[in-house]
Amino acid sequence: MQKEALIAANFIGFFHFLWDDIDMLNQMGYKIYAIGDNEKKEDYTLKIMAEKNVTFIDAKIDAKSPFTKNNIVYYSKVKDLLKEHHFDVIHCHTPIVGLLVRCAARKYRKQGTVVIYTTHGLAFTHLSSKKEYFIYHTIEAFASRFCDAIITINKEDYESAKKLYCKNVFHINGVGVDTEKFKSADIDRDAYRKKINIPKDKLMILAIGELSYRKNHIVIVKALAKLADKDKYVLAICGREMTAGGTGKDIREIAKDNGVNVTFLGFRSDIPEVIKCTDIGVMPSIREGLGLSGIEMLSEGIPLVGSDVQGIREYIVNGKTGYLCHPFDVDAFAKGIEKLSDSETRESMKLNCKEIVKQFDIRVSVEQRKEIYNQVLK
Structure with a gap:
């Protein structure tokens, strides 16, 4: 009888981070089922799943609160x-x-089902308010009793997860970045900048991520507003506008009121090409499991100014690959951007940026996950 595996995530687009897991389970002989929310009708993702012999189950999910209809x-x-x-x-x-599935699977663990939970960034951190910390820590502690392994993608979360109730806690270097796809993205920089409406005489600052409170793009707009020579910069934001809890309107208003140049590039399929147009990268998230976009920018030798949180601090080393700031310290972000506006400073960090990325290569991550599967599923 063929072994069966279930992979669960919130939205169907998330499975693009999980193809390697699916390939591994296929190679191990599992019949794979996947459950997620396909509200946006992503036929392209369904096509890939079909090619990988994955049976997809569409199920609506609210990602903000567990207690909804x-x-x-x-x-x-x-x-x-x-x-x-x-x-x-x-x-x-x-x-x-992770909470709902682990609770639903409780009795099946007693029948031999192995339950694994990967946290892509715990919601309680050293920056959380006491209330937030209590709520999210309590939920994760409760759910940790109902799984056989927890996989974390940064060291802060790894140390936090070890204090929960699951015996097997692992750390991997994220889902990995395929640096080869960046090498193959060969562009005429000036021509591509023109295509995305970035003047060639401006210093391009790139932020990648949906326009949400957590991604904190607003702090970069406020930081640029503080610079005397702010007109020489343009902030380009790649990411979806959020229908609920989005910050797009606030970003536009603050930018307009302060004379800051912001270009909204939307959700992109040409991220490697856009990164090659960039001078300075920013990762201002309030909370971030790892932040693959930061690693992708580093892989092109682009230094970063980012928040001193969870995963981001694993690849931004002050003065070597960029500068770390408290996520709400506007002055610190302004100083970091100002330092990286010097081309010699950026050039001096280029090799360090490319070197630190090697540990996050997709091939490293795949081997780490293979080892965990072999250990947990033996």
């Missing part, structure tokens, strides 16, 4: 799925899905 329905759907199949392994990702 959609999530109650989701929980019931997962329980029905677990009754129908005897999954040998369940691997869940993202906080709400």
Whole structure:
């Protein structure tokens, strides 16, 4: 009888980070099922799943709070799925899905099902308020009783997870960055800048990530507003506008009121090419499991100014690959950007940036995950 595996994540787009996990389970002989929310009808992702022989189950999920009607329905759907199949392994990702799936799978663990949870950034950190820390820590501590392994992608989360109730806690260097795709993106820089409406005489600052409070793009706009020569910069933001809790309107208003040049590039499929147009990268997130976009910019030798949080501090080394700041310290971000506006300073960091990225290469991450699967599923 063929072994069966279930992979659970919030939205179908998240599975683009999980193709290597799926390939590994295929190679190990598992029949794979995936459950997630396909509200945006991503046919391209479904096509890849079909090519990888993955059976997809569409289930609506609310990623902000576990206690909603959609999530109650989701929980019931997962329980029905677990009754129908005897999954040998369940691997869940993202906080709400991780909570609901682990709770639904409790009795099946007693029947031999192995449950793995990968946290792509714990919601409680050293910067959390006491209330936030208590709520999110309590939820993660509760759910940690119902899994056989927790995988973390940064050292702060690894140390935090070891204090929970799961015996097996692992650390990997994220899902990995494929640096080869950047080498193959050969462009005429001036021509590509023109294509994305970035003047060739401006210093381009790049931020990648949805326009949300957590991604904190606003601090960069405020930092640029403080610089006397702010007109020589243009902040380019690659990321989706958020329908709920988005910051796009606030960013536009602050930029307009302070004379800051901001270009909204939207969600992109040409990130390697856009990065090659960039002078300075920024990673101002309030909370970040790792932040692959930061690593992608470093792989092109582009130094960063970023928040001193979780995963970001794993690849920004002050004075070597960029500068770290408290996520709400506007002055520190302004100083970091000002330092990196000097071309000689950026050039002096280029080799360090490319060197530090090697530990986050996708091939390293795949080997780490293979080792965990072999250990947990033996």
